[in-house]
Amino acid sequence: MIGFYNYTVILTYLSLASSVLGMCFAFGMGADHPRPTLAIICLMVSGLCDMFDGKIARTKKDRTEEEKQFGIQIDSLCDVICFGVLPSVIGYAVGMDSLVDVPVLILFPLCAVIRLAYFNVTEETRQKKTSEVRHTYEGLPVTSVALILPLIYSFHRDIGPECFPIVYGASLFIIAIAFITRFRIKKPGMKTMLSFIGVGALELIWLIYKTKTK
Numbered sequence: 001m002i003g004f005y006n007y008t009v010i011l012t013y014l015s016l017a018s019s020v021l022g023m024c025f026a027f028g029m030g031a032d033h034p035r036p037t038l039a040i041i042c043l044m045v046s047g048l049c050d051m052f053d054g055k056i057a058r059t060k061k062d063r064t065e066e067e068k069q070f071g072i073q074i075d076s077l078c079d080v081i082c083f084g085v086l087p088s089v090i091g092y093a094v095g096m097d098s099l100v101d102v103p104v105l106i107l108f109p110l111c112a113v114i115r116l117a118y119f120n121v122t123e124e125t126r127q128k129k130t131s132e133v134r135h136t137y138e139g140l141p142v143t144s145v146a147l148i149l150p151l152i153y154s155f156h157r158d159i160g161p162e163c164f165p166i167v168y169g170a171s172l173f174i175i176a177i178a179f180i181t182r183f184r185i186k187k188p189g190m191k192t193m194l195s196f197i198g199v200g201a202l203e204l205i206w207l208i209y210k211t212k213t214k
Helices: 007-026 034-059 065-091 102-129 142-153 166-181 190-212
Strands: 134-138 184-187
Touching: 007 034, 007 065, 007 142, 034 065, 034 142, 034 190, 065 102, 065 142, 065 166, 102 142, 102 166, 142 166, 142 190
Parallel strands: none
Antiparallel strands: 134 184
């Protein structure tokens, strides 16, 4: 079989699997109606997997150049699905189903693709010059939606079914523009990543609480 199947890409593949499952939930798999809450949880799981896939990959010291380049490409390709397409599908599930919403639903994954393609090009150039780990990101990382969107979604019942699609759509638009805006963000260290996990856990607890109390 073509491709690479060692442990360095397992989390990347699991992230993709979670996002596809999230899309199924968003379209109503196992029910007669969309289940965006489960789709949001799948988005968070994808974010958790993505957080550590690069660090696990770098533990394999004897990676060939092909394996390194494959890792970069497969990570970005999966990110397009997980953090570019899934959020738009969730948007449709929460009520962004009119023609007015279509441009935003298209813009979001488009900006994610542009940002990831740009990252791949610059990362390939950077790795030819140095073997150091990247210290900054340019533009808002697409994986940030795994924290941002669940927080916004946790208030969907408070905002109401009529207004929430507007709020969610506006959020997608702002985030999409941030993907392709030229500014730098410091790459998080291990302590910051662990704090992200803590934030994500609190978001999940809050989301479950809000769902059960309504």
